[in-house]
Amino acid sequence: xxxxxxCDKSGMRKGTWTAEEDRKLIAYVSRYGCxxxxxxxxxxxxxxxxxxxxxxxxxxxxxxxxxxNFTQQEEELIIRMHKKLGNRWSxxxxxxxxxxxxxVKNHWHTSLKKRVQHNTITNIEExxxxxxxxxxxxxxxxxxxxxxxxxxxxxxxxxxxxxxSDQSSTHDLDDFGFLDGFIESMxxxxxxxxxxxxxxxxxxxxxxxQDTSLVSPSHSSNESNLVLDNDFSSFLDSYQESTVDSFWTxxxxxxxxxxxxxxxxxxxE
DNA sequence: AACGACGTCAACCGCCAGTAG
DNA sequence: ACTACTGGCGGTTGACGTCGT
Numbered sequence: 001x002x003x004x005x006x007c008d009k010s011g012m013r014k015g016t017w018t019a020e021e022d023r024k025l026i027a028y029v030s031r032y033g034c035x036x037x038x039x040x041x042x043x044x045x046x047x048x049x050x051x052x053x054x055x056x057x058x059x060x061x062x063x064x065x066x067x068x069n070f071t072q073q074e075e076e077l078i079i080r081m082h083k084k085l086g087n088r089w090s091x092x093x094x095x096x097x098x099x100x101x102x103x104v105k106n107h108w109h110t111s112l113k114k115r116v117q118h119n120t121i122t123n124i125e126e127x128x129x130x131x132x133x134x135x136x137x138x139x140x141x142x143x144x145x146x147x148x149x150x151x152x153x154x155x156x157x158x159x160x161x162x163x164x165s166d167q168s169s170t171h172d173l174d175d176f177g178f179l180d181g182f183i184e185s186m187x188x189x190x191x192x193x194x195x196x197x198x199x200x201x202x203x204x205x206x207x208x209x210q211d212t213s214l215v216s217p218s219h220s221s222n223e224s225n226l227v228l229d230n231d232f233s234s235f236l237d238s239y240q241e242s243t244v245d246s247f248w249t250x251x252x253x254x255x256x257x258x259x260x261x262x263x264x265x266x267x268x269e
Numbered sequence: 270a271a272c273g274a275c276g277t278c279a280a281c282c283g284c285c286a287g288t289a290g
Numbered sequence: 291a292c293t294a295c296t297g298g299c300g301g302t303t304g305a306c307g308t309c310g311t
Binding site: 014015017051052056059060102103109110111 | 277278279280282
């Protein structure tokens, strides 16, 4: 899924991010936080615009992102919320821990939209044929089965009345309070099921420790180099998983000691 | 094997709201 | 009140993968 790297008029790189750029961005944000996206590329040694850095971080690099296929629960939640909210992807994504608005939006356009449209058409056809049947056989409406499955995948309206019947049966369609309970009912393991690799404790900050000033006695330079030599994507998985609990609670250094960092990367004169 | 059609998704673009000066 | 700047959002693009012929 790589785009051909290119540069815009101002010399900023565009297109696919390289592993090296990812490393620099992770290293910088992990250490100093994102205090100003516009200024960040300069200090992090990246030839990217701040917007591009922010997007890369938010959609791909930041910890606690859940990658991989959407679960049926997630898909049903997206369908239901989209029916209610429309294309408010960030709001919808906020209800799906570990998912980005971009990811939700892409999944909607590539998969869920067609499914919903198909179900809508199927629903109309089912309704028509049922109406005909009703008109031909005068059965009291109350005895009609209106809840039969129309397809293996539930439509959004069915979802509201079946999948989470315990919650939704007691809530109006306009009441989204049940979503909170729905999310809360899922423990941490649910959201992390797709994260495959268990990371050794001493790997968690190995990347940051490339700054030799930060290398603890327990980390030899060989260990740090090992991280650099390994496949970057697997490192990224490890990095993201290992920082799930601690990342957002850690306090970033707010002084301007990026100079130390940049000396390590050689990106400042 | 070659080709085109279609699907996927990372990344870009333009707009807008919030905020500081 | 106005301007400039920034972050965030949603729409769109386009490179690459997959599938069918």
